[in-house]
Amino acid sequence: MAARYDYAIVGNSAAAINACDAIRSVDREGSIVLFAEEKYRCYSRPLISYLVAGQIESKGMYYRPSGYYRSMRVEFRKGARVEAVDAGKKTLTTADNEKVKWRKLLLATGFKPFIPPVPGLEDVDYITFVNWDDAKRMLARTAKPARVLVVGAGLIGMKAAEAAEARGAEVTVVEKMERVLPQALDEQASRMVWERCREAGIDIVTGQGVAALESTGGGKGKATLEDGGEIDFDLLVMAVGVRPRAELAEGAGLDCPHGIEVDEHQRTSLEDVFAAGDAVSAMDIVLGKPAINALWPVAALQGKYAGLNMAGREVPYPGCNSMNAVEFFGLPVLSAGVVNPPEDGYEVIARRVDGGDYRKVVLQGDVIVGMLVAGRVERAGILTSLIQERANVRRVKNFLLEEAFGHIHLPRSVRQERIKETAAGIMKAGAARDEGV
Amino acid sequence: MIRIVPREEYCIGCRLCEIHCIVQHSRSKNIIKAFKSERRPVKRVEVEEEGHVSFALQCRHCEEAPCVTACLSGAMSKDPETGAVVNDPERCVGCWTCILVCPFGAVRRDEAERKAVGKCDLCPDLEVPACVANCPNEALLMVEE
Numbered sequence A: 001m002a003a004r005y006d007y008a009i010v011g012n013s014a015a016a017i018n019a020c021d022a023i024r025s026v027d028r029e030g031s032i033v034l035f036a037e038e039k040y041r042c043y044s045r046p047l048i049s050y051l052v053a054g055q056i057e058s059k060g061m062y063y064r065p066s067g068y069y070r071s072m073r074v075e076f077r078k079g080a081r082v083e084a085v086d087a088g089k090k091t092l093t094t095a096d097n098e099k100v101k102w103r104k105l106l107l108a109t110g111f112k113p114f115i116p117p118v119p120g121l122e123d124v125d126y127i128t129f130v131n132w133d134d135a136k137r138m139l140a141r142t143a144k145p146a147r148v149l150v151v152g153a154g155l156i157g158m159k160a161a162e163a164a165e166a167r168g169a170e171v172t173v174v175e176k177m178e179r180v181l182p183q184a185l186d187e188q189a190s191r192m193v194w195e196r197c198r199e200a201g202i203d204i205v206t207g208q209g210v211a212a213l214e215s216t217g218g219g220k221g222k223a224t225l226e227d228g229g230e231i232d233f234d235l236l237v238m239a240v241g242v243r244p245r246a247e248l249a250e251g252a253g254l255d256c257p258h259g260i261e262v263d264e265h266q267r268t269s270l271e272d273v274f275a276a277g278d279a280v281s282a283m284d285i286v287l288g289k290p291a292i293n294a295l296w297p298v299a300a301l302q303g304k305y306a307g308l309n310m311a312g313r314e315v316p317y318p319g320c321n322s323m324n325a326v327e328f329f330g331l332p333v334l335s336a337g338v339v340n341p342p343e344d345g346y347e348v349i350a351r352r353v354d355g356g357d358y359r360k361v362v363l364q365g366d367v368i369v370g371m372l373v374a375g376r377v378e379r380a381g382i383l384t385s386l387i388q389e390r391a392n393v394r395r396v397k398n399f400l401l402e403e404a405f406g407h408i409h410l411p412r413s414v415r416q417e418r419i420k421e422t423a424a425g426i427m428k429a430g431a432a433r434d435e436g437v
Numbered sequence B: 001m002i003r004i005v006p007r008e009e010y011c012i013g014c015r016l017c018e019i020h021c022i023v024q025h026s027r028s029k030n031i032i033k034a035f036k037s038e039r040r041p042v043k044r045v046e047v048e049e050e051g052h053v054s055f056a057l058q059c060r061h062c063e064e065a066p067c068v069t070a071c072l073s074g075a076m077s078k079d080p081e082t083g084a085v086v087n088d089p090e091r092c093v094g095c096w097t098c099i100l101v102c103p104f105g106a107v108r109r110d111e112a113e114r115k116a117v118g119k120c121d122l123c124p125d126l127e128v129p130a131c132v133a134n135c136p137n138e139a140l141l142m143v144e145e
């Protein structure tokens, strides 16, 4: 007889752990089993670059203290990959042939790196940069001075480049688009980050794809770019993008052309099967439609709401939006919502201050839909919250680009409402939207 | 739990709260040392001012704290007993994600020792938080709920 659990969770990262916490905040008794393919206690994936760079030690990687699973009374199956889910019989089977029954199931399977078909790639012993094992591989392979080639200048590629640079490697980044971090940043901020990277000695080649790869043995090789240029490397890091990891959901019978689809309670179309995190396409409150925002805070928030709903609280996911906090070589940049608006229908106001500060706000009519702040970032979250409230900012437009912009500029009633309401949860504070600020 | 409530009609914009916050979070807790010889901590309360209006604002210790859910490392947490939202500087990596989501701009970068953030901790060692205790005009009130 297969053991039966009230809750089964597949995954062990932002979405899964926040779901566990949420379930336990409602249901102290129900049995929980959690399956983790990786052989680690829950750790913070984004911290792998900090680990490689020597900014933190291994013990700083853990997202929850040791003893977490015991104290939460979660049966933790370390190194157990779930192979199949039978949503009709409400069972699942692991690669080691453990079979369990569940009443509620959460798929928090996250993302996987996208590997493009480049001729010759299969012969090269390349790495990706998405988990702790990858970090160990990079540490080992940069122990001696190495030439590292990173393909892709998105967040993961740039983090890999920064980490390799901190290891003393000679780093080149190749990016097909014309600039670095093309999604998270706008052109101006991309240039600022690029400048910092160049000063730090990272070579960045943009507008170029890798046309072919050639292995010269031992993980080393040569890349030929589209324009015929050649780059020799000792270590190749592939970081061109990520995709939702939806195989398990598909195997269970869900159609997932763009990630796992869920309703506002993080429920899939299969009875008692929930999903959360990077594998999921959920409501983006700025775009006004479902989207995949493969980001830690978004995965955590979805996990939390999935957990609450699994435990029987009917609370809708408030929705989230794209947002990024990055810092490269001393330049912090925060952004949220729409930062690269199409030409039509949007208004952009921006201000560049000598010394590196840059501030930009994107408006759609009188509604604030995007922001980017570089340099002195402290108060940028106020803009994020107005974006999430879809606030009408007509009356404060002149102040939005000021570093000191804050509650002092909002109408007294709105500011008092916000200060009071947050005590009960900011997501409910709609004053800025309803009254305008 | 305790909450600090700003009263803008009483605030005179003197910024004594900011100064006493810095002193309270300094190593010596001595105003002269804190400002002259020691590493100066970041302020955890900020006076916003425009024209004749001013008020002091610090972390609201939100019920559904966005910074706690968003924190990449697990350093930011809400104490289930006191309700205080606190940052563990040992675990904080200084990724600024909490700054990105705080609706009040209540989190600051604190890079003097290593990358981390500083925010209001409700002065756990004091009966009354330093900003409240040192406001000369009762523009900050401590309320117990």
Ligand SMILES: Cc1cc2nc3c(=O)[nH]c(=O)nc-3n(C[C@H](O)[C@H](O)[C@H](O)COP(=O)(O)OP(=O)(O)OC[C@H]3O[C@@H](n4cnc5c(N)ncnc54)[C@H](O)[C@@H]3O)c2cc1C
Pocket (backbone or CB within 6 Å): A010, A011, A012, A013, A014, A015, A016, A035, A036, A037, A038, A045, A046, A047, A048, A049, A080, A081, A082, A083, A108, A109, A110, A111, A129, A130, A131, A155, A156, A159, A160, A245, A248, A276, A277, A278, A279, A294, A295, A296, A297, A299, A325, B072, B095
């Ligand atoms: C280098 C790097 C830097 C990043 N930096 C940032 C950043 O600064 N800010 C930010 O917001 N985001 C960042 N991210 C993105 C962030 O890590 C993800 O958004 C987040 O990890 C998503 O969490 P998740 O719970 O959805 O899934 P994941 O973290 O992808 O975890 C899913 C887990 O499920 C496991 N799993 C999958 N399938 C199975 C199965 N069948 N059986 C058992 N286990 C399974 C996987 O092994 C994995 O451990 C970064 C990512 C990387 C790689």
Ligand code: SF4
Pocket (backbone or CB within 6 Å): B058, B059, B060, B061, B062, B065, B066, B067, B068, B085, B101, B102, B103, B104, B105, B106, B107, B119
């Ligand atoms: S730091 Fe900001 S988001 Fe976090 S609890 Fe305080 S006010 Fe709320």
Ligand code: SF4
Pocket (backbone or CB within 6 Å): B070, B071, B072, B073, B074, B075, B076, B087, B091, B092, B093, B094, B095, B096, B097, B098, B099, B116, B117
């Ligand atoms: S800066 Fe520190 S407290 Fe803030 S989100 Fe990052 S790790 Fe967490």
